[in-house]
Amino acid sequence: MGKQYEIPLGAQHISLLEPLHFKFTTENEKIVDTVANVYYVHRGIEQACCSKFKFRQVSFVVGRVCGLCSVSHTTAYSQVAEKLIKIEVPRRAKYLRMLVIELDRIHSHLLCLSHVAENSGFEALFMKTMQYREFAMELLEAVCGNRIQYDFSIVGGVARDLKPEVGKMILERLKIFKPQLDELVDIYQNNWTLSLKNKGVGLITKEDALRLNVVGPFARATGLAADVRNEYDDLLPWKEVGFEMVLDKAGDVHARNMVRLRELYVSMRIIENIINGLPESALVTETKTFPDGEAVARLEAPRGELFYYAKGNKTQILERLKIKAPTFSNIPAMVEAFKGNEYGSAPAIIASYDPCLSCTSR
Amino acid sequence: MIKYFTMKTFFKAILNLFKKPVTIKYPFEQTFIPDDYRGMIGFNENLCIWCRRCEMACPPGAIVFSQAMDGKQTYHFNRAVCIYCSECVRACPKEGAIFQTNVPAKCALKEENINNGWNILYGEALMSRAAYAAEKKRLAAEKAAAIKTEMEKKEAKS
Amino acid sequence: MNRIETSIDKVKDDIRNFYKPDLYHFVVINAVDLGEKIEVQWFFCEYANPSNIIAFCVQINPDEEIPSIRDIVESSWVAEAELVDLMNIKIQNTAKGFVLEPDFESGPLRKKK
Ligand code: SF4
Numbered sequence: 167m168g169k170q171y172e173i174p175l176g177a178q179h180i181s182l183l184e185p186l187h188f189k190f191t192t193e194n195e196k197i198v199d200t201v202a203n204v205y206y207v208h209r210g211i212e213q214a215c216c217s218k219f220k221f222r223q224v225s226f227v228v229g230r231v232c233g234l235c236s237v238s239h240t241t242a243y244s245q246v247a248e249k250l251i252k253i254e255v256p257r258r259a260k261y262l263r264m265l266v267i268e269l270d271r272i273h274s275h276l277l278c279l280s281h282v283a284e285n286s287g288f289e290a291l292f293m294k295t296m297q298y299r300e301f302a303m304e305l306l307e308a309v310c311g312n313r314i315q316y317d318f319s320i321v322g323g324v325a326r327d328l329k330p331e332v333g334k335m336i337l338e339r340l341k342i343f344k345p346q347l348d349e350l351v352d353i354y355q356n357n358w359t360l361s362l363k364n365k366g367v368g369l370i371t372k373e374d375a376l377r378l379n380v381v382g383p384f385a386r387a388t389g390l391a392a393d394v395r396n397e398y399d400d401l402l403p404w405k406e407v408g409f410e411m412v413l414d415k416a417g418d419v420h421a422r423n424m425v426r427l428r429e430l431y432v433s434m435r436i437i438e439n440i441i442n443g444l445p446e447s448a449l450v451t452e453t454k455t456f457p458d459g460e461a462v463a464r465l466e467a468p469r470g471e472l473f474y475y476a477k478g479n480k481t482q483i484l485e486r487l488k489i490k491a492p493t494f495s496n497i498p499a500m501v502e503a504f505k506g507n508e509y510g511s512a513p514a515i516i517a518s519y520d521p522c523l524s525c526t527s528r
Numbered sequence: 529m530i531k532y533f534t535m536k537t538f539f540k541a542i543l544n545l546f547k548k549p550v551t552i553k554y555p556f557e558q559t560f561i562p563d564d565y566r567g568m569i570g571f572n573e574n575l576c577i578w579c580r581r582c583e584m585a586c587p588p589g590a591i592v593f594s595q596a597m598d599g600k601q602t603y604h605f606n607r608a609v610c611i612y613c614s615e616c617v618r619a620c621p622k623e624g625a626i627f628q629t630n631v632p633a634k635c636a637l638k639e640e641n642i643n644n645g646w647n648i649l650y651g652e653a654l655m656s657r658a659a660y661a662a663e664k665k666r667l668a669a670e671k672a673a674a675i676k677t678e679m680e681k682k683e684a685k686s
Numbered sequence: 687m688n689r690i691e692t693s694i695d696k697v698k699d700d701i702r703n704f705y706k707p708d709l710y711h712f713v714v715i716n717a718v719d720l721g722e723k724i725e726v727q728w729f730f731c732e733y734a735n736p737s738n739i740i741a742f743c744v745q746i747n748p749d750e751e752i753p754s755i756r757d758i759v760e761s762s763w764v765a766e767a768e769l770v771d772l773m774n775i776k777i778q779n780t781a782k783g784f785v786l787e788p789d790f791e792s793g794p795l796r797k798k799k
């Protein structure tokens with residue numbers, strides 16, 4: 167047994183997007199143990215939602231939990247609140263919600279992929295992926311009126327309608343994006359330099375994934391079929407619009423990249439189907455009742471399962487709101503997957519987890 | 529195989545030198561802004577019925593109405609607090625009284641004292657409303673008392 | 687959401703009998719301040735039939751220690767550490783200081799008396 171060293175990475179580090187701290191115990195170059203500290207950005211959002219804001223305003227507050235999956239948070243909250251006040255959302259609103267969630271998934275996955283490339287030392291691919299991502303941001307801006315905070319789902323429905331010309335624009339842009347995505351898949355799959363940093367690195371098996379309750383693309387890359395979109399049909403009709411589960415077997419960084427890339431094809435197909443078959447109905451169900459009882463809702467955010475628990479007490483202010491973000495479930499597996507890897511691969515592995523710390527610490 | 533790849537990428541890299549840049553030449557060229565961009569909130573005093581529903585709906589509290597002693601209300605809006613969610617527009621019962629334009633808001637300047645100044649203004653606005661309500665209540669009580677004495681007088685006469 | 691009401695002594699055995707790693711997905715542990723008592727809820731979800739969300743609910747007094755389920759569900763330590771800091775309840779083998787600083791005013795999610 168060689169001499170052991172402790173190397174900290176974070177909380178401020180050039181390869182991290184958000185404050186996250188890992189303490190690696192290494193033997194020569196191999197990582198043998200990891201400790202994670204993830205709570206640098208605790209903002210007390212749960213407490214604010216249950217004390218300062220009325221339940222209709224909370225959907226705008228939870229949108230600020232995270233910039234990348236803002237629409238997933240607002241939609242999950244809206245669903246839970248709709249269960250509490252017992253209303254059914256109009257069909258068109260459901261479809262529009264799915265549309266924005268999938269557009270959001272495209273930009274979030276491309277962001278994650280670009281960071282894997284950057285942290286593996288492939289700067290040019292980072293630039294290329296970011297260049298191709300721009301179309302998704304512009305489409306989101308056209309649909310929701312803002313690049314980052316969409317504020318699209320409100321309790322009872324959605325805030326804005328999709329204009330026909332915007333729908334046409336989305337279909338046109340997707341047509342341009344398709345060959346670009348093929349090109350990206352080619353590079354991520356076949357590039358020899360990238361494969362040195364990605365193949366067989368950050369490995370986690372399906373058994374470990376089951377044992378540690380992993381969610382999202384992280385789980386699907388190991389072959390564990392965990393996707394909330396596959397499950398719920400009552401809240402959002404995913405299967406109707408052509409959802410298909412994407413699975414891989416290897417469980418390493420490369421497999422995660424491939425899962426994310428192949429999910430983009432699924433997302434594109436879902437978006438096309440939604441725009442071509444958008445049902446006509448109202449956008450919002452109005453009601454004056456106050457939330458009562460307790461309810462839970464699950465939703466597949468770009469990073470995995472998002473879980474909301476809410477309890478009402480017949481007043482405007484909620485009694486309790488619990489947010490469980492996808493990265494929160496993945497922390498135990500994140501710590502585990504470092505073991506046996508070289509310290510030099512750590513940045514690429516972290517990027518491939520796609521950690522979202524502001525979701526985790528709220 | 530590797531040789532083929534390197535040759536291909538090499539030629540591509542040379543060709544890229546003659547391509548147009550993908551970034552846009554801001555500020556000479558405008559960035560993409562859709563027609564219904566969520567921009568500044570506008571207010572039309574002539575249409576407003578002063579129901580204060582927009583203030584109640586606003587999540588961050590960017591709208592507040594102050595009230596003078598004669599009952600006239602004034603609208604205050606803070607563009608640095610607003611999150612441009614257009615909840616106020618949805619809550620308003622009178623179309624066009626409050627509306628959203630597609631002009632992006634200007635950034636806040638230090639001279640405007642937008643945080644502290646707004647907090648003070650907000651408190652004062654609430655206080656002015658409370659003062660008006662108290663005054664109204666006092667007047668109503670006075671009026672009721674006056675009517676009562678009148679009635680009593682009438683009763684005494686008859 | 688299926689609620690299963692149990693008690694503080696029995697909850698660990700219940701979860702041990704119930705939990706199979708390849709059938710159920712551990713979601714999170716949640717706690718709600720009911721005023722006098724605190725309700726702690728362990729959420730599980732079935733892989734095969736996912737709209738089936740199971741919650742083991744236990745009502746405890748604020749100063750009671752609840753058992754840790756780390757030896758059954760390995761990944762539950764994050765949720766437990768979070769509850770200890772945010773709700774100020776005691777959980778077996780779990781120290782303060784994961785979410786908030788150890789010297790922070792504890793239990794921000796508890797109701798103010
Ligand atoms: S747009 Fe939203 S934040 Fe801005 S004033 Fe209206 S309700 Fe308030």
Ligand code: SF4
Binds near residue numbers: 580582
């Ligand atoms: S909701 Fe509309 S009508 Fe009422 S006070 Fe606000 S702007 Fe005026």
